[in-house]
Amino acid sequence: MKYRKLGNTTETLSAVGLGCMGMSFAYGPVDNTESIATLHRALDLGINFWDTADMYGFGANEELISQVLAPNRDKIFIATKFGFRSNNDGSYYFDGSVAHLKQAIEDSLRRLKIDTIDLYYAHRIDPKVPVEEMVGAMATLVKEGKVRYLGLSEASSASIRKAHAVHPITALQSEYSLLTRDVETEILPLCRELGVGFIPYSPLARGLVTATLSDTTVLAADDFRRTLPRFNDAHMDNNRKLVDEFAALAAQKQCTPSQLALAWVLAQGEDIIPIPGTKRRKYLNENAGATDIVLQTADLKAIDDLLSKFPDTGKRYSEGAMKLLNH
Structure with a gap:
C-alpha cells in the first residue's frame, strides 16, 4: 500500500481508504460475516483509513466496525459523521444544532467503543445553523479530547472559509469521480489554498464505472441506486456506452475498470485520498491494486476525450438530496 499525508497534519493514511456505508446501509442485503472479514482484510492490506457515519444503518455500521476497530485501535484512523436524522416516514433531514452534536458524539463513541x-x-451544512456556531461546538470536542480533527462534507466554498476561520478544517469529504467533477472549479483549489485534505466519496460513481452494472434490474429492491438519475432509463443508455468504452481503456492498461477509475482520482493530486466503499474482500483487493497504476498524460487525455463523448450522465442525486448540497 502507498500512503499519503492528510491535509496539514502529520497523519499518514493509505492512499485508498475504505468506505464502510454499504456494509450496513443503502446497497442491498447485509452480510455482516463477509463485512467483518473485509475489515480484517483491510488491515492485512495496510488500508488504515476507514470511513463511517452515524446514519449508516442508524448506528449499525459503527457498531459493526467496532468489532474490528476497538481491538486494533492503534492501526486504524477512523472517521465518522453526524447530522442526519430520520422522520417517522423514513425520510431524512439534517440537524447541525449544538444540542444534536453533543448527543451524536457520545452515541458514536459508545457504538465505536473508543x-x-x-x-x-459534519455530514452536511445546516442552513438553519450558522456554520461558525456548529464548528465552534465541534472545536470544543477537540479540546475535550473526544475528537482529534474536524471535517466537513459537501460544503460550499463560503462555508469552508467560515469554518476554517473558527477552527482548522482538516478534511473535506465530497463526491468526486469521473462522472462528478464540479469540485474542480472552486472547491479543490480552495482546499489547496487552505491546506485542507480532500476525501472523495463514491469515486467509482456508486459502482457505475465498474462495468458490472449494465442491467440495473439486478439491484436489490431497496438499493438506494434505484432512486438515482444516473441509473434510470433516461441516462442509462448513455452511461452504458460510456462504461463499455471505459472498460476497453482499462483492458489496454491491463487493469479493471474500477482500478482505472480510482487511478484517475488518485492522479488528480497527492492531497486526494479516495474512500471507495465495499463490503466484499474481492473488491477491496481490487481497489487496493489501483495504487500501482500509473497514468500518463496520454491516458488522462483519452479518458477526458471519452467523457466528453458521452456527456448525458445525469445528476448524481435525486432532486431532494441535491438540495442538501453546497450550503
Whole structure:
C-alpha cells in the first residue's frame, strides 16, 4: 500500500481508504460475516483509513466496525459523521444544532467503543445553523479530547472559509469521480489554498464505472441506486456506452475498470485520498491494486476525450438530496 499525508497534519493514511456505508446501509442485503472479514482484510492490506457515519444503518455500521476497530485501535484512523436524522416516514433531514452534536458524539463513541474519534465530520451544512456556531461546538470536542480533527462534507466554498476561520478544517469529504467533477472549479483549489485534505466519496460513481452494472434490474429492491438519475432509463443508455468504452481503456492498461477509475482520482493530486466503499474482500483487493497504476498524460487525455463523448450522465442525486448540497 502507498500512503499519503492528510491535509496539514502529520497523519499518514493509505492512499485508498475504505468506505464502510454499504456494509450496513443503502446497497442491498447485509452480510455482516463477509463485512467483518473485509475489515480484517483491510488491515492485512495496510488500508488504515476507514470511513463511517452515524446514519449508516442508524448506528449499525459503527457498531459493526467496532468489532474490528476497538481491538486494533492503534492501526486504524477512523472517521465518522453526524447530522442526519430520520422522520417517522423514513425520510431524512439534517440537524447541525449544538444540542444534536453533543448527543451524536457520545452515541458514536459508545457504538465505536473508543475514547477518541480521529476525524469527525459534519455530514452536511445546516442552513438553519450558522456554520461558525456548529464548528465552534465541534472545536470544543477537540479540546475535550473526544475528537482529534474536524471535517466537513459537501460544503460550499463560503462555508469552508467560515469554518476554517473558527477552527482548522482538516478534511473535506465530497463526491468526486469521473462522472462528478464540479469540485474542480472552486472547491479543490480552495482546499489547496487552505491546506485542507480532500476525501472523495463514491469515486467509482456508486459502482457505475465498474462495468458490472449494465442491467440495473439486478439491484436489490431497496438499493438506494434505484432512486438515482444516473441509473434510470433516461441516462442509462448513455452511461452504458460510456462504461463499455471505459472498460476497453482499462483492458489496454491491463487493469479493471474500477482500478482505472480510482487511478484517475488518485492522479488528480497527492492531497486526494479516495474512500471507495465495499463490503466484499474481492473488491477491496481490487481497489487496493489501483495504487500501482500509473497514468500518463496520454491516458488522462483519452479518458477526458471519452467523457466528453458521452456527456448525458445525469445528476448524481435525486432532486431532494441535491438540495442538501453546497450550503
